[in-house]
Amino acid sequence: KAGVTQTPRYLIKTRGQQVTLSCSPISGHRSVSWYQQTPGQGLQFLFEYFSETQRNKGNFPGRFSGRQFSNSRSEMNVSTLELGDSALYLCASSLGAGWRDTEAFFGQGTRLTVV
Amino acid sequence: AQTVTQSQPEMSVQEAETVTLSCTYDTSESDYYLFWYKQPPSRQMILVIRQEAYKQQNATENRFSVNFQKAAKSFSLKISDSQLGDAAMYFCALSNPNTGNQFYFGTGTSLTVIP
Numbered sequence: 001k002a003g004v005t006q007t008p009r010y011l012i013k014t015r016g017q018q019v020t021l022s023c024s025p026i027s028g029h030r031s032v033s034w035y036q037q038t039p040g041q042g043l044q045f046l047f048e049y050f051s052e053t054q055r056n057k058g059n060f061p062g063r064f065s066g067r068q069f070s071n072s073r074s075e076m077n078v079s080t081l082e083l084g085d086s087a088l089y090l091c092a093s094s095l096g097a098g099w100r101d102t103e104a105f106f107g108q109g110t111r112l113t114v115v
Numbered sequence: 116a117q118t119v120t121q122s123q124p125e126m127s128v129q130e131a132e133t134v135t136l137s138c139t140y141d142t143s144e145s146d147y148y149l150f151w152y153k154q155p156p157s158r159q160m161i162l163v164i165r166q167e168a169y170k171q172q173n174a175t176e177n178r179f180s181v182n183f184q185k186a187a188k189s190f191s192l193k194i195s196d197s198q199l200g201d202a203a204m205y206f207c208a209l210s211n212p213n214t215g216n217q218f219y220f221g222t223g224t225s226l227t228v229i230p
Contacts, residue, residue, distance in 0.1 A: 031216050033217065033218075035218075035220075042220060042221075042222045042223065043206065043218075043220035045217045045218065045219075048215065048216050048217060050216075055215060055216075056214060056215055056216070056217050058217070088158060090158075090160065092216075096216055103162060103165065104162070104216065104218065105162075106159055106160035106161075107159065108157060108158050108159045109158045109159070111158075
């Protein structure tokens with residue numbers, strides 16, 4: 001059974017640009033969550049998508065957005081990149097039917113560097 | 116509000132010895148899950164162990180066990196017979212019904228295993 005796949009693994013962007021990151025969950029999983037990991041702030045929740053709908057959202061500016069497709073693959077987009085957006089972005093997949101179904105499987109992340 | 120605190124930024128243990136990582140949390144919910152995740156240098160978060168708050172019995176997975184003290188809101192992880200492969204960052208996390216698949220993470224403990 002394939003795990004959670006995040007692409008690309010590494011990305012370097014210039015301040016002001018936008019970026020799109022992709023996450024393919026485990027087959028059959030319908031929930032995809034995104035987290036930002038930085039040395040200073042640790043792991044912070046960005047948003048969760050379930051069946052193509054955003055179900056929960058963290059405290060991030062509107063420059064951070066996401067979507068989920070009918071095959072459960074998810075993308076997150078960051079517009080007008082800032083230096084502080086440099087981070088490891090982790091995606092987590094779970095069955096997602098209810099909150100007790102919270103065994104989450106993480107991808108290896110996308111390392112974004114903004115210069 | 117939900118918070119998770121890990122007060123030990125770094126720990127070390129001799130190979131084959133036992134080590135305990137500490138975690139305290141705060142939540143107003145009576146029903147919740149607690150987790151320990153491991154993040155090796157490969158960056159992929161791996162679930163180590165999970166505890167349901169309404170279960171009094173401490174969870175155990177092979178060499179990993181927890182000491183769950185609900186009244187004290189404490190959730191420590193004990194690693195027995197430590198192995199070199201246990202070296203990683205360990206994160207304590209919390210989820211609850213109000214936030215579904217959103218995890219609240221602690222700041223992590225970096226574990227070094229000394230041969």
